[in-house]
Amino acid sequence: MKMSYREAVRQAMHEALVADPRVFLMGEDVGKYGGAYACSKGFLEEFGPERIRDAPLSELGFVGAGIGAALGGLRPIVEVMTVNFSLLALDQIVNTAAALRHMSGGQFSVPLVLRMATGAGRQLAAQHSHSLENWYAHIPGIKVLAPATIIDARGMLGPALADPDPVVIFEHAQLYNMEGDLPDDWRCDIATAAVRREGTDVSLITYGGSLPKVLAAAEQLAAEGIAAEVIDLRVLRPLDSETIAASLRRTHKAVVVDEGWKSGSLAAEVMARIVEQCFFELDAPVARVCSEEVPIPYAKHMEEAALPQVPKIVASVKQVTGK
Amino acid sequence: MIEFKLPSLGADMDEGKLLEWKVSPGDTVKKGQAVAIVDTSKAAVDVEVWCEGTVFELLIEPGETIPVGTVMATLLEAGESPETAKRAPRAVLLPHPGPLPRAGGGGVVSGRRRISPAARKHAEELGVDIETIPGTGPDGAVTLADVEQAAAEKVSPARTAPVPDKAAEMRKAIAAAMSRSKREIPHYYLSEPVPMRRATEWLAQANAGRPITSRLLIAVLQLKAVALALKKFPEMNGFFRDGAHQPAAAAHIGVAISLRQGGLIAPAIHDVGEKSLEQLMRDLTDLVRRVRAGSLRSSEMSDPTITVTNLGEQGVAAVYGVIYPPQVALVGFGRVDEQPWVENGALGVMPVVTASLAADHRASDGHRGALFLAALRDQLQEPENL
Amino acid sequence: MEKNELRAVVIATLKTIAPEVEDGDLRADRPLRNQVDLDSMDWLNFLIGLHEKLKVDIPEADYARLVTLGDVLDYLEKKLK
Numbered sequence: 001m002k003m004s005y006r007e008a009v010r011q012a013m014h015e016a017l018v019a020d021p022r023v024f025l026m027g028e029d030v031g032k033y034g035g036a037y038a039c040s041k042g043f044l045e046e047f048g049p050e051r052i053r054d055a056p057l058s059e060l061g062f063v064g065a066g067i068g069a070a071l072g073g074l075r076p077i078v079e080v081m082t083v084n085f086s087l088l089a090l091d092q093i094v095n096t097a098a099a100l101r102h103m104s105g106g107q108f109s110v111p112l113v114l115r116m117a118t119g120a121g122r123q124l125a126a127q128h129s130h131s132l133e134n135w136y137a138h139i140p141g142i143k144v145l146a147p148a149t150i151i152d153a154r155g156m157l158g159p160a161l162a163d164p165d166p167v168v169i170f171e172h173a174q175l176y177n178m179e180g181d182l183p184d185d186w187r188c189d190i191a192t193a194a195v196r197r198e199g200t201d202v203s204l205i206t207y208g209g210s211l212p213k214v215l216a217a218a219e220q221l222a223a224e225g226i227a228a229e230v231i232d233l234r235v236l237r238p239l240d241s242e243t244i245a246a247s248l249r250r251t252h253k254a255v256v257v258d259e260g261w262k263s264g265s266l267a268a269e270v271m272a273r274i275v276e277q278c279f280f281e282l283d284a285p286v287a288r289v290c291s292e293e294v295p296i297p298y299a300k301h302m303e304e305a306a307l308p309q310v311p312k313i314v315a316s317v318k319q320v321t322g323k
Numbered sequence: 324m325i326e327f328k329l330p331s332l333g334a335d336m337d338e339g340k341l342l343e344w345k346v347s348p349g350d351t352v353k354k355g356q357a358v359a360i361v362d363t364s365k366a367a368v369d370v371e372v373w374c375e376g377t378v379f380e381l382l383i384e385p386g387e388t389i390p391v392g393t394v395m396a397t398l399l400e401a402g403e404s405p406e407t408a409k410r411a412p413r414a415v416l417l418p419h420p421g422p423l424p425r426a427g428g429g430g431v432v433s434g435r436r437r438i439s440p441a442a443r444k445h446a447e448e449l450g451v452d453i454e455t456i457p458g459t460g461p462d463g464a465v466t467l468a469d470v471e472q473a474a475a476e477k478v479s480p481a482r483t484a485p486v487p488d489k490a491a492e493m494r495k496a497i498a499a500a501m502s503r504s505k506r507e508i509p510h511y512y513l514s515e516p517v518p519m520r521r522a523t524e525w526l527a528q529a530n531a532g533r534p535i536t537s538r539l540l541i542a543v544l545q546l547k548a549v550a551l552a553l554k555k556f557p558e559m560n561g562f563f564r565d566g567a568h569q570p571a572a573a574a575h576i577g578v579a580i581s582l583r584q585g586g587l588i589a590p591a592i593h594d595v596g597e598k599s600l601e602q603l604m605r606d607l608t609d610l611v612r613r614v615r616a617g618s619l620r621s622s623e624m625s626d627p628t629i630t631v632t633n634l635g636e637q638g639v640a641a642v643y644g645v646i647y648p649p650q651v652a653l654v655g656f657g658r659v660d661e662q663p664w665v666e667n668g669a670l671g672v673m674p675v676v677t678a679s680l681a682a683d684h685r686a687s688d689g690h691r692g693a694l695f696l697a698a699l700r701d702q703l704q705e706p707e708n709l
Numbered sequence: 710m711e712k713n714e715l716r717a718v719v720i721a722t723l724k725t726i727a728p729e730v731e732d733g734d735l736r737a738d739r740p741l742r743n744q745v746d747l748d749s750m751d752w753l754n755f756l757i758g759l760h761e762k763l764k765v766d767i768p769e770a771d772y773a774r775l776v777t778l779g780d781v782l783d784y785l786e787k788k789l790k
Contacts, residue, residue, distance in 0.1 A: 252441050252467060283441040283467045284460065322461040530769040535760045538769060540749050583729060583746070611750050636748035 006176040008153035009039045013077060016161055017047055020075060023161065024051040026062055027079030036081045037117060037176050063089035067097050070112040075161050080116040083132045097166040098141030109164040119172040119209040119259055120307055126295035131259040134266035136168050137236040143167040144237040145190055148211040150180035152234060155188035172209030193240040199229035202317055203247040205270055206257040207233035210308055214257050217313035226323055236266060245277050252283035255316050257308050262290035284320045289313050325376050325398040331391045332624035335500035336363050340388040350378045357620060364492035365588050370621040376400050437464035449474045493586040504648050511689055512643045514679040515696040517703055519659050523674050525706035542633055543603045547709045548702035549631055549654050550574040550595035556695040558687035559652040560628045568651055568686035577627025580614045588614050589647060591627035600709060635659060641677035651683035715782055722758040726751045737779040765789060
């Protein structure tokens with residue numbers, strides 16, 4: 001069935017709300033407005049204000065409330081409008097949600113799902129455009145997901161809600177309008193990376209909003225005789241190192257594409273693991289394409305220049321492959 | 324202690340084979356003295372030293388092929404003695420079974436070759452000596468593909484010792500330099516018909532009084548005219564390096580000389596603007612003779628600041644050249660031909676040559692190029708002042 | 710000097726400039742510079758070679774008359790008499 005990424009997210013939440021009375025949705029504008037990205041349109045009418053709760057503009061407050069609800073036995077889905085605003089709730093997420101199971105000796109768990117939009121590309125300027133996924137991927141005690149396909153948008157929420165620990169789901173804002181086929185069997189795991197395209201010359205490793213760009217680059221490279229394998233990380237924590245290593249054993253070369261900034265990036269972590277685990281498989285230095293190290297600019301041409309783009313990816317691959 | 328390194332003798336050279344040392348330890352050397360003969364893909368070149376001193380150690384043996392920048396010898400400066408000077412560590416050298424494929428220029432970094440971890444491991448598994456494998460990857464790195472190639476060659480011994488093919492090597496060198504030129508240099512082209520009556524008449528008269536051994540060729544007048552025109556247009560002279568044009572103080576004109584067996588070399592005649600026509604004729608004769616004999620000096624190979632090519636000999640009307648990087652311009656001359664010519668309102672016959680300019684748009688603009696060609700044309704109208 | 714002898718000297722001189730030349734391939738009645746790739750420097754060196762070997766003077770004004778190998782041989786023959 002053809003549908004948009006937005007619709008897939010909506011259907012996933014709808015299914016959860018119908019299936020489990022413990023599930024509720026809370027966040028800024030999720031009710032009357034139908035969600036900042038229109039993922040909960042019609043939910044308030046269908047499920048009522050008890051389960052579809054508009055929150056005040058206080059990320060610290062409503063994320064904390066979500067953690068309390070999870071501790072109390074509910075299964076909250078808390079929507080934070082963008083990862084940029086989630087910084088206000090970092091204390092709740094890092095010091096409470098992620099730490100409680102450990103600090104209570106396993107007595108408490110926090111089965112919370114946090115959804116947030118991330119990424120740039122829509123001229124929303126620096127305070128709405130950053131990609132801070134790797135900050136969350138740094139924290140033990142939470143799982144971090146980055147659905148980049150219609151199937152993952154539809155299928156990741158279920159296992160995330162079933163997980164006894166906090167799960168953060170990053171939805172790249174550029175993906176909501178993406179359309180694609182949802183097969184009948186859309187169930188998926190939240191543990192492994194996926195090979196989105198097979199190839200033998202170089203591994204392109206990416207996630208989230210960069211996946212469509214990387215697939216486009218791979219298509220262009222194929223026309224020039226370079227067979228690129230595309231790995232979609234899907235799960236940013238814990239990383240599926242084995243899928244990456246298996247790909248490197250086939251291609252011996254890698255380019256990591258990450259919309260985060262280069263310094264201290266998720267790309268850096270992937271590269272470090274490649275060097276740790278695949279050093280003797282490497283036939284060229286590992287390369288990465290990241291965002292320029294500036295707050296994401298507002299002006300369209302400057303925003304485009306700051307982000308990973310297909311030509312940059314293609315150029316990096318050619319450098320690595322010497323072709 | 325002075326380190327004498329193998330210089331790059333042109334944009335297309337990244338290694339050379341030492342043929343012969345012309346000095347021994349203990350010899351004193353002067354600035355400009357040829358100390359070694361090195362075979363490039365183009366010619367056997369006398370490599371000159373650019374400092375004074377006493378030869379201390381020769382670090383490279385004749386027959387060895389070494390990358391550009393390799394320390395070949397050490398010299399003692401005035402006041403240094405063998406006792407005070409430390410012995411230089413010998414450069415890591417790679418025995419090559421045959422000619423190396425052209426590397427990107429960085430095959431050896433700080434004495435350690437670039438070998439990919441996968442290539443090193445695979446070579447071990449196959450029992451191939453990694454140090455004997457030439458690298459073709461990025462920056463000359465030895466890659467998996469190189470190891471597999473070498474292993475395949477080991478299995479079929481017929482391919483282990485390819486005979487170096489001089490003509491093919493030169494073809495490759497020219498291909499590399501010209502590809503780089505067309506890839507990097509935004510060329511623009513201009514041409515201008517230059518009346519040559521005054522020049523040819525002046526030359527005929529000048530030669531009439533000379534024995535055949537000291538007669539001048541029109542090519543010499545053209546070279547001098549280019550050099551004089553360059554004085555007012557420094558943006559056509561020099562090198563484009565590190566993102567900027569670096570004008571050269573003097574006009575060292577590279578003269579494109581074709582070889583009978585194919586290929587070409589464009590070594591420099593130095594300070595063309597400061598030399599008399601007689602001196603230039605002697606220099607040109609000497610240069611052509613030595614190019615054909617394959618004995619050139621390193622300074623001639625490495626420092627032309629502009630190239631002049633003359634294809635009129637082969638009968639073409641005009642030539643639009645490819646700039647030799649990192650130079651920024653090339654001047655071409657076609658055939659001197661009698662053509663209908665309007666002068667003072669009357670149609671007459673005039674010997675005319677088409678002078679052309681291929682120039683680097685990063686260093687100059689068409690307007691200046693046009694003025695340069697006009698200046699060149701005017702210089703050739705006053706042969707007595709050349 | 711016999712004509713054959715003169716021809717041998719001319720061909721030998723030409724070979725110092727253009728070693729690839731084969732005597733048998735040269736037509737005496739065709740323009741020499743169409744048959745052998747000689748530029749003006751080669752041509753000058755060829756004439757200088759003849760001048761040195763045969764001690765003849767060849768003024769530049771006479772170059773125009775030296776087109777074919779036959780022209781060169783006739784010219785030299787007259788000069789040597």
